[in-house]
Amino acid sequence: MATLRDIKRRIDSVRNTRQITSAMKMVSTAKLNRAQNQVRAAQPYSEELRSMVTSISSGLTADDHQLFQSPEGGSSVVMLFTSDRGLCGAFNTALCKNLERHVAANRETFPDLEIITIGRTGNDYFKKRGFKIRRSVLYAKPDERKLHIKDLIEELNGAFISGEVGRLFLAYNHFNNPISQEPRVTQLLPIAPPKATGVAGEEKAKDQPATARELIFEPSREHILDLLLPRYMENQCFLAHLNTEAGEHGARMVAMDGATRNAGDMIERLTLQYNRVRQAAITKELIEIVNGAQAI
Amino acid sequence: MLKLEIITPDRKVLSTETPWVTVPGEMGELGVLPQHLPLLTTLESGVLQYEQSGKPVKMAIHYGYASIIDDKVTVLSEMVEQGGHIDIERAKKAELKAREEIQRLLAKQDEENHRMNKYEAKLKRALIRQQASGN
Numbered sequence: 001m002a003t004l005r006d007i008k009r010r011i012d013s014v015r016n017t018r019q020i021t022s023a024m025k026m027v028s029t030a031k032l033n034r035a036q037n038q039v040r041a042a043q044p045y046s047e048e049l050r051s052m053v054t055s056i057s058s059g060l061t062a063d064d065h066q067l068f069q070s071p072e073g074g075s076s077v078v079m080l081f082t083s084d085r086g087l088c089g090a091f092n093t094a095l096c097k098n099l100e101r102h103v104a105a106n107r108e109t110f111p112d113l114e115i116i117t118i119g120r121t122g123n124d125y126f127k128k129r130g131f132k133i134r135r136s137v138l139y140a141k142p143d144e145r146k147l148h149i150k151d152l153i154e155e156l157n158g159a160f161i162s163g164e165v166g167r168l169f170l171a172y173n174h175f176n177n178p179i180s181q182e183p184r185v186t187q188l189l190p191i192a193p194p195k196a197t198g199v200a201g202e203e204k205a206k207d208q209p210a211t212a213r214e215l216i217f218e219p220s221r222e223h224i225l226d227l228l229l230p231r232y233m234e235n236q237c238f239l240a241h242l243n244t245e246a247g248e249h250g251a252r253m254v255a256m257d258g259a260t261r262n263a264g265d266m267i268e269r270l271t272l273q274y275n276r277v278r279q280a281a282i283t284k285e286l287i288e289i290v291n292g293a294q295a296i
Numbered sequence: 297m298l299k300l301e302i303i304t305p306d307r308k309v310l311s312t313e314t315p316w317v318t319v320p321g322e323m324g325e326l327g328v329l330p331q332h333l334p335l336l337t338t339l340e341s342g343v344l345q346y347e348q349s350g351k352p353v354k355m356a357i358h359y360g361y362a363s364i365i366d367d368k369v370t371v372l373s374e375m376v377e378q379g380g381h382i383d384i385e386r387a388k389k390a391e392l393k394a395r396e397e398i399q400r401l402l403a404k405q406d407e408e409n410h411r412m413n414k415y416e417a418k419l420k421r422a423l424i425r426q427q428a429s430g431n
Binding site: 038041042044045046048049052055056214215216217218219223224227228231235238 | 301303304305306307308321322323326333334335336337338361363365370372374
């Protein structure tokens, strides 16, 4: 049976842990706030960019731009966004498992899979399982990450046009709200061919006030597409990055909140045990004293 | 009135109404008034101007895109600076530094060209000598 001192030590240790987890929770809450604002602030740009891409590419078919065409063969690349640090519940594991399952279920969509890991935890996960890591960005500061993403997109666009890479996917946790993130795998390349073709396209044209038909392009539609599409891809990655950041802090906040609460419960139980043991010891001593007095 | 929106990847810089706006289009400065035809253009690095309460306001734009659809001008750019917020001393210093650096590199290039010419001449002479030494 545990002695009084053992239990006391245990309680102190749990109390220390609780202090740490509750501090981590508060830090995460603050960081989450900032990250959430960033996600929100990035919304208008990406929406406008998307609507520009849609209006520019409406009426175009897959043959009109290199980045629309899906080439024969070529490897497939997944850019995986995870956090660098752990202690955030199932945030990273859920995404990695989801991706692994997705890849296993759609083998023909992912030939010669290569993974670009952004964030340490995803890198560890897939490295351990023997996947081919094309490149990894670990422990990068947010603004460095932006530059890395830019470089990566440029490199991948080159590889895509040369036919080395056939498909490019993004895997990240979509930030729904602080307590819920949703693993997502989306296709980035070839860029989904514009939908506005045939009957559906004409219907759409009526809804939208200005479509490619009436738009003037300066200097030319091709030129704008050439410049706009890489920006569009960068922006998608940037959004994935922001979502990951916000999701990480949200997940950590929830995990740390749970840990703090569990530590509290544990302290309560241990305190109860402590008091019980103490009471037992007192009773025992009393009995001994009474017995001793009677014996005399 | 035109609706003008200027947006960068991390925030909405400006959303306002203005009677006119000029943007630095890739094909040249582009003035926009209400009833403009729908247009999509790429932007150069340059100065954007619009009018606010009777006074022209300037902004620095470093590349981007502008769409003009139904009297709404949307400017997307990775880098936008409001004229009033620009530190002119810093900009001047940066100009000076860039010019110096360019001068330095040009001088270096000159020197290297010079050496290149010298060694090319040497190479030619050496080859001719070898040819001539045979017989």
